[in-house]
Amino acid sequence: MLKTIVWNRKALVALQRYNLGDTIHTFNGQMKATPTKTSVQIGLHAHVEDEYGTFMNHSCLPNTIVHNQQLIATRTINVGSELTYNYINTETTLCKPFICHFCHTYIDGTNTVCPTYKKHTFSFSNDIVALR
Numbered sequence: 001m002l003k004t005i006v007w008n009r010k011a012l013v014a015l016q017r018y019n020l021g022d023t024i025h026t027f028n029g030q031m032k033a034t035p036t037k038t039s040v041q042i043g044l045h046a047h048v049e050d051e052y053g054t055f056m057n058h059s060c061l062p063n064t065i066v067h068n069q070q071l072i073a074t075r076t077i078n079v080g081s082e083l084t085y086n087y088i089n090t091e092t093t094l095c096k097p098f099i100c101h102f103c104h105t106y107i108d109g110t111n112t113v114c115p116t117y118k119k120h121t122f123s124f125s126n127d128i129v130a131l132r
């Protein structure tokens with residue numbers, strides 16, 4: 001994975017091809033009980049400041065999901081693709097809510113209803129529901 005800057009924002013880019021279900025990364029780093037702008041939520045009150053996770057952007061058409069402490073591919077990801085996940089799956093309450101550029105939905109956490117995102121596009125939904 002490559003930490004980089006794309007269009008003036010941080011981004012994480014795949015340096016190899018991934019297939020559906022591949023574990024791309026295991027989040028690791030300083031744990032916090034509350035979210036920050038750069039943390040990734042991996043449990044009810046568990047937010048990790050991971051050196052790669054801080055570069056990951058939201059997408060309502062994501063190619064990964066955060067599952068337990070791992071980043072997993074939800075479809076084939078080609079070299080050069082940006083790695084994204086949908087914040088509303090795992091972030092209970094975002095530290096900095098925002099308007100999604102794609103669907104124009106106000107994204108503030110797991111209560112967000114995104115018109116674009118379809119949970120059935122991946123097979124880990126039961127675990128995600130359990131996390132909520």
Ligand SMILES: [Zn+2]
Nearest residue numbers: 060100102103
């Ligand atoms: Zn969106």
